[in-house]
Amino acid sequence: MDATEFRRRGKEMVDLIADYLENIEQRTVYPDVEPGYLRSLIPEEAPEEPDTYEDVVKDIERVIMPGVTHWHSPYFYAYFPTANSFPAMLADMLSGAIGCIGFSWAASPACTELETVMMDWLGKMLKLPEDFIAGTHGQGGGVIQGTASEATLVALLAARCRAVRMILASDPQRPETGITSKLVAYSSDQAHCSVERAGMIAGVRMKKIPTEQSDKYAVQGETLRRMIQEDKAAGLIPFYFCATLGTTPSCAFDHITELGHVSGPALYVSKIWMHIDAAYAGSSFICPEFRPLLNGIEFADSFNFNAHKWLLVNFDCSTMWVKKRSDLIGAFKMDPLYLKHDHQDVHSVCSTNPNPLIPLCLILSPTLPHPTAPSTSPYRTLSPPVPHTTSQHWQIPLGRRFRSLKMWFVFRMYGLKGLQDYIRKHVELAKEFESLVRADQRFEISADVVLGLVCFRLKGSNEVNETLLKRINNGRKIHLVPCLLSGQFVLRFALCARTTESRHIREAWQLITQLAEEVMQELPH
Amino acid sequence: MDATEFRRRGKEMVDLIADYLENIEQRTVYPDVEPGYLRSLIPEEAPEEPDTYEDVVKDIERVIMPGVTHWHSPYFYAYFPTANSFPAMLADMLSGAIGCIGFSWAASPACTELETVMMDWLGKMLKLPEDFIAGTHGQGGGVIQGTASEATLVALLAARCRAVRMILASDPQRPETGITSKLVAYSSDQAHCSVERAGMIAGVRMKKIPTEQSDKYAVQGETLRRMIQEDKAAGLIPFYFCATLGTTPSCAFDHITELGHVSGPALYVSKIWMHIDAAYAGSSFICPEFRPLLNGIEFADSFNFNAHKWLLVNFDCSTMWVKKRSDLIGAFKMDPLYLKHDHQDVHSVCSTNPNPLIPLCLILSPTLPHPTAPSTSPYRTLSPPVPHTTSQHWQIPLGRRFRSLKMWFVFRMYGLKGLQDYIRKHVELAKEFESLVRADQRFEISADVVLGLVCFRLKGSNEVNETLLKRINNGRKIHLVPCLLSGQFVLRFALCARTTESRHIREAWQLITQLAEEVMQELPH
Incomplete structure (x- = not known):
């Protein structure tokens, strides 16, 4: 062709x-x-x-x-939304045609630079603290990851590296394996499964913090504090906490200000890294009325949400910010001698990287002179992180598409107001669905409706609700998935499509009540 | 819009x-x-x-x-090629419009199923052993990863898990931290930097095997055997070896048959996992004349190359095969109780996964009943891997685009013959460039030209070659990047664009010789 x-x-x-x-x-x-x-x-x-x-x-x-x-x-109405907008599709076509692999500034300067500036634009839309904005001199900034799972893992790896280094700095004789085997990370029992998986990949303990319905499934500061104290008493080293804003099951919100006071103070040998996973809810923070949900962000070391979920930027575009780029850069850095030569030898090709958040793959580095004796520790062989050098890897893949074009097209073609309108429309539709549920005595709402997710169920057994859901999905006219909240089988109604209108909601509700009637007549109560 | x-x-x-x-x-x-x-x-x-x-x-x-x-x-002519074809762009437009997130079979059956079949198609084009083909009953099969870096890491994590389990099986009292701290992985000193980084992420030792110019930069079986023996004698546990077919600096090939005999036999407490990274060269194996370079694949546990480099399938499409899916599935598996409930509770939604290689993200799983006591070990809590259940995560991200559409469009619009012609054209052009270099007494060829990469230099100092490269890139008419081979600064001329013709090669050579003349006149010899 x-x-x-x-x-x-x-x-x-x-x-x-x-x-x-x-x-x-x-x-x-x-x-x-x-x-x-x-x-x-x-x-x-x-x-x-x-x-x-x-x-x-x-x-x-x-x-x-x-x-x-x-x-x-x-x-x-299943899972959570994934974005699909015409401006994003146009930008993606262009990205495919340019087809550069943005693993370094030199590999396509526009790819690296537009990403840095778009992440600043979005950070400002979210009113992130100045610390997270790269600007021209900031120590923090944003980068596009593929998925929230990757962001969680990257943050965990950076936290692991920082913790080991801090401990080695105060106790250089301590054997490293004795450190990593004592590290312990925490997340809510409502956190996404990818958080637990990140712990498995990094080879560290990941403890789940129990939550209660009465606390709206939010992690309580007191619970976290107690777990940390017990673990410390048992000789473990708490080093990472992943807070969730908008959990997958019920869109619950951890109170990050309260949790920040627990994880923040340098009470412990190693400071605890707080990562915030707001995969779904993050997009809503561009609306002033939802921004308070992000209060406490100043306690976080890193923050991530999926613009590809609810912000009209097609998959993949998982936006992540850190307060100190050097924390991340350090986690992926190699032997300094090797680095030094890289910098020196490929300078003419790679130039300086204006955004240390973008991985700069020196794909030729393996040939540069380095000691044949292998470095056996990623921690001991590292010099302190130096920003703005040419080897700042900090994502799992090295290659990357020109994804910021999608953000640029979408932000410009919708404008901030257009994006806010879009978020608000979904929330209104969720409220409309909630009121339909509440008006029907046979049903109950299972969790606060804060954004575009409604958790509801038939009053009655799990069996009757499972049967109802099966009937709904087998009908194939609408599609929902379930969750379990405090042992109860719950139906999740998530506003997903860009084109969903009030009439679709009412039609869905009519179908659900009709099937509920059938199920209730068939099943014994 | x-x-x-x-x-x-x-x-x-x-x-x-x-x-x-x-x-x-x-x-x-x-x-x-x-x-x-x-x-x-x-x-x-x-x-x-x-x-x-x-x-x-x-x-x-x-x-x-x-x-x-x-x-x-x-x-x-820099780095290595990245694919860009019209059929792939058309397929990618469609993929963007469908915009499904293929984290499970149910999330879009076509996305999971087309991927499985396309990976079989490609595996057959490469004449992979039957073990690597999923078919309808195979134990192996292929999956699309984002990049070769991810594939290397996934293989390493699977190998780590398998090694720890095998050792625990024979010595259940042995403390786990005592195992992971003794694990040692190997790769060539010519391997891509992402291999070393995978070791850092997984928290295991990664040793570089020295190679020599006289051996054409291939890892020698004897060297690997000696390193393994020395490490064993020192109480370490060799568990992973990453072979490279077509290294980044000079497109060198490890002899995997010879290496397979070293890493294969169960001489060691844990069998050594052999992963083959053929990121660039892999595409050429669809031509019978280049297929012998892959001989020995039968010794490998996993194999990966980037179809998005040289097979006309736009980024990202890194194709990975494994011999035993269960090895990978196990590495990312969760607590069995938790799993059992997942399977049971979401069965109606997720159904059976016909391809356990595709990650099935039970995004609702965190809400399913599980002991609040956290599992602290990813190894001890695992039941033996069971294929064809609903929780087979085995890539880093959970979300994924409908990437197999690109393979389908490209394979059908080019046909196997069209793809072979494309590979052969690049190799011919590389040979043409090589003969231009060889005909000029001032230059020398620095490594065998096997595929589409020519490593060459001016006879003389590194300085003169660095100056020449700088002059070439500053002229901005052509673009090349360097490498160092045995301490020599070398220019890499990689055939990259789909539309490169003989006239471009000759034009490039004319420019290079003209600049070389200038440089040689200016610089003292």
Whole structure:
């Protein structure tokens, strides 16, 4: 396919996409296929000779669409939203065409620089403390990660490195393995499963802090304080706490001011790193009325949310800020001798990196002179972190797309007001759904409705609610997923699609009540 | 922007992209900007009210393009290629519009299933042993990772988990920290820096195996064997070896058959996991004449290359296969009680996962009943891995785009033959460049030219070569990066753009020789 054919096929694809999104309501939101459905629909091997483009396009409806869960249907209320906007799609097309791999400033200066400035724009929209803004001289700043899971892990790795270094600084004779095996991290029992998984990857203990319905599933400062004290008494070293703003099950909010007072003070051998995961809720903080939920951010070392969830910037765009870039840079830094040579030898190619938050992959570094004796410790061999050198890796992948173009297009085409309107519309629709539930005596609301998520259930057994949900999803007209809150099976109704309107909410509610009636008639109470 | 406006703007963007790529030769390949250039060109904050689309588009030329390194210019010979093809761009547009997040089968069955089948297609194109093909009953299979760095890390984490479990199985009383602190991994001193970084992230020793110019920078079996023996004698536990096929500096190849005999036998307490990183070279193995470079793959536990480098599938698409899915699944698995409940409770929502290689994020799992007492060990609390259950996480991020659409479009629109032709054309052009260099007595070739990379230098000092490279890049007509091989400063000429032709090679060579003449006249020998 050459550029001439691409002009034609690209325009057809634009129409196909517009048709798909304009008519998405008419599709079954949740696909009716069995596992393994696709394999039998296509050949077992790639073709030797090219297929025609017409055949490929035909197969979109024949092979792909029957197995698609339509996340952007206004009848999709499962999980949390993922963004889908036209400006973001246009920017992504451009990003694909430029197709640079932004692992260093030199690899495409615009890619690194636009990201730094867009993260500042967004940080200002969120009214983040000055500490988190890179500006031209700040010590903090933002970077785009792929997902919140990556951000949680990166923060944990940086915290691990900082803790080990602080302890080694005060007690240089202490064996390192004796330190890492004593480290302990904390998160809410409501935290996303990726937080626990980050602990597994980093090889450190991760303790779950129990929460209660009566506390609205928020971690209590007193509980955290007690756990820390007990662990300290048992000889462990608390070093990391992941707070959640807007949990996955019920959109609960930890009180980070209270928790900051627990984790902040230098009562402990190593200061505790507070990371804030606001994956879903973070977008709402651009509205002044929701910004108080972020109060206490000044106690955090790092903060992350997924602009690709609720801020109209298509996946992936997980926005992360840190207060001190050097904390992160240090965690991924190599042997200083090796570094020194890198800097010296590739200076002409790589130049200076204006944003140390962007990983600068010196892909040629393995060939630079270094001692053949391996460094066996990532901690002892490190010099103190130096910002603005050429080797600041601090994300898991080294390659990266030109993702900030999506932020730039979206912020400019919506404007701050347009984005705020969008958030508010979803919250209003959630409130509307909440009032429909509350008006029906057979149902109950299971958690405060703060943003765009409504947790509700039939008054009665878990069984009746499980049956109801199964009936809803098997009907395939709307799609919801459940959660368990304090042992109760709960239905989650999350506002997801950009195009959801009041009529969709009412239609969904009508369907739910109709199915509830059937279920209640069938099942014994 | 609504669908109607998107139809118009999308078509304009298609033309903009086609114009950009058709005329890319006329742009300066390597941008002439200073660090920080972009910040002053745009406002300090996002606009309150929307900008016009015309203004946004105008800014592409005003703000972005001056800072872009044009990776797809036929004058770009730096790093390694990154893919850029029209079919991949069309597929990516569709992927963006569908915009599903494929963290589970249910979240979009087509996304999970097409990926499994496309990885089988590609595995067959590479003639991978049957062990690595998922098929309908295989124990192995493939998955798309974001980058080779992620694949290296995932393999390392799986190896760490397997080693600890094997040792615990034979010696249950042994303290775990005593195991992990003794683990030792190996890679070539020519390996990509991300391998060393994976060791830092996982918190294990990573030793570099020295290589020699006389061995063509390949790791020698004898060297690896000796290091393993010495480490064992010192009480360490060798558990992971990362072989490289096509190193970043000089495209050198480890002899994996020889190394497999070293790392394979169960001579050691824990079997050594062999991971093969063929990030760049892997694409060439679809040609029968290059496939022998992969001989010995049967000894590997995991294998990875970047289809997004040289196989015309736009970034990101890093293709990874494993022989035993259960090894990977186990590495990210949670507490079995918790798992059991997940499986039970969300079965109706998530159904069975036909491909355990695709991470199934039970985003609701944290709310399911589990003991509040935290599990402190990822190893002891695990039951033996069970394939085909609903909780097989095995990549770092949980969310994922519908990336297999790009593979599907590219494989079908090029056909296997078209892809082979493309690889062969680049190799031929590299050979042509090599012969130009060899015909000039002032220059020398620094490493065997096997695929699309030519390492060369002026006979003489490092200084003269550094000066030459600086002159080349400052001229901005072509773009190259250097490497050091055995202490010698070497210029790397990598075939990168899809549209590079013989005339570009000759033009580049003419420029290089002209600048070399200048440099040699200026500098004292």
